[in-house]
Amino acid sequence: MKKDFDKDELDDFLKRNLSEYAENPPDHLWDGVVAGLAPAKPPISAGVRLRWLAGGLALASIALLSGLLWQRAHYQRQLDALQRQINRQAAARAFERAPAAVRPNGATGIHDHTYFLSDAATGARLPANPAQAAQADPYRITPGPLPLQGPAIPQNTWQGTAEADGSGSETARTERPAQRVSPCIPGLISFLRADAPAISPAAWPVVRGKISGKWSVQGQCAYFSEQSRVASTQLPPAGPSSPRIFQEEHIEDGQVLLTGLGLERKIGGRFSLQTGLLYQQTAYIASHQARLRFGDRHVHGPGGPSPDHNFIYRVNTPAGAMQVDVRVSEVDSSVPVPDQEVVELAITRKQSARYLSVPLLAKYTLGKNRLKMVVKAGVMTDILLQNEQQFTGASSLNPRFQIGSGAPPTATNAGLKPVSLSGVVAAGVEYSLTPRVLLQLEPTLIRGLTARQKDPGVSVGRLATGLNAGVRVQI
């Protein structure tokens, strides 16, 4: 007979039986309690953490500041050198155009002059004779536009001096109005005509000039790790004569190298469009094992018994299903081989393809400082240039057989389509070295949108992840 519980009885029953319930635990638990009470390693206090954090931040700040100071000093040295060069050229140019009538000796007519440039500060004197055009004189004045880079001329530092026929000297000073210009890095930007107004030094850091910058060109290089998921979409051909199929569904890893030039156009606000011409190289190195029976060998036409046998089977690859033909030789042909003997082959192959890729990407830029965040998305059209497949290794795992010498495995497949499409997504940073030159670093994801392989019996899902680095120059 079983006991019936009403609603109130249950609480009392439980309290009666369980509220004072006791049961001795195992003895070893006390050791655990003692171990738990042992003084633990003191936890890192908030103060210590704060000090470490402050120290780290200080170190990072020092490193950043050092970098900035070095960059400034480096920049300044370049600017100083340019400035000296500009001064010399501008002073000489001004002197060249100085009116002969003011010569102190009052001489007229054509004279042979010896030209000098002298530094008012140091008194250094350098020959600068425009008449000696044919000579490799570093101080010769070159007519036409003078390449000037950067800010520049403290006026009246250099002055041109001509000594005519030993009858004294005459001096011309540069007395042209100063004009502030945008700074730049050497060799990239400004050209100043010889008769253009002189320029004065710009303050560092860079004074931002107005750069239209709607267009820019970029050089880029990217490396990706690509994964292709290969699977059959159709049942393999049935029947005893059909070749056996291996690796029907698997994943292959490859590498992708992408390099080339790009063109970018601002389309207003933070948005731009990017395109370009890129060279793309993909390489897959994969191995597979084909486990066949001796009876699977391909039977040749009539003829005497031969120790060489051909085995034909199929493997799915990112380039579609591939029919492989391997010639295998019996090591000892005097021993008959039963049809059930396992013939296991280990094959390594390399598949490489080259493409010409044309991306079309929309870009969104976030930030106004030197370091900006960028996000890109778009598509890339890949035009096949070359597709190559080769076997890099073949061996028999059954010692009774060996791969036929002089007859490497051969393979046939449908190949790759001439054009395919990929989707591209990237998010990264852009750092302005100068207002016109920017460095880019973008983790990028590329996913195949259309099939690359011609073979409809195989589906291939492509996904590549990698890093794209480049330099962009606004023009």
Place this chain on the structure above:
Amino acid sequence: MTESDLQYLARLSAEGRRDAQRRLYDHFKGKMFGVCLRYANNRQDAEDWLQEGFVRVFRDLHQYRGAGSLEGWIRRVIVHTALHYIKQQKRRLLEEDQLRQDAPLDEEDHPSVFESEETPKAVLQLMQQLPLGFRTVLNLYVLENYSHQQIAEELGISVGTSKSQLNRAKASLRALLEKNLVR
């Protein structure tokens, strides 16, 4: 051992005297292990919780000011330790519980626990067959005298959930008892 003896042991234990701690542990270990067994799914968990609970007891003993009984204070620490682990394992245990709730109670899986005459132990075994949520609420409400509001705050559930868990726990336990308990 009288309450004053226990208070004295508690004071020595709070000072770190290992011999006093051992005596205090030996005095309460049985009852506190019983508490852990009521909340735990299995013996192993109960042992772990008891061990961790006593570590907390001895570490926090200096906070015990003598208000109320020492046993009550230790019991609260042990219960809180158990609840701490229950909350940590909540997700996994609730998933297991779901499976247990979904599966019909099979007498072959759970043979009668009242074949022995140790009724409290048998009741404990039946309680351990309850899903974690039921068991926890039942323990807190019936045996620890928590209100539904306190249970809700402790377990991070609503008062309504606490009430419904309690009712379902009682119904389940009643069914188990009526099936297994021989008068």
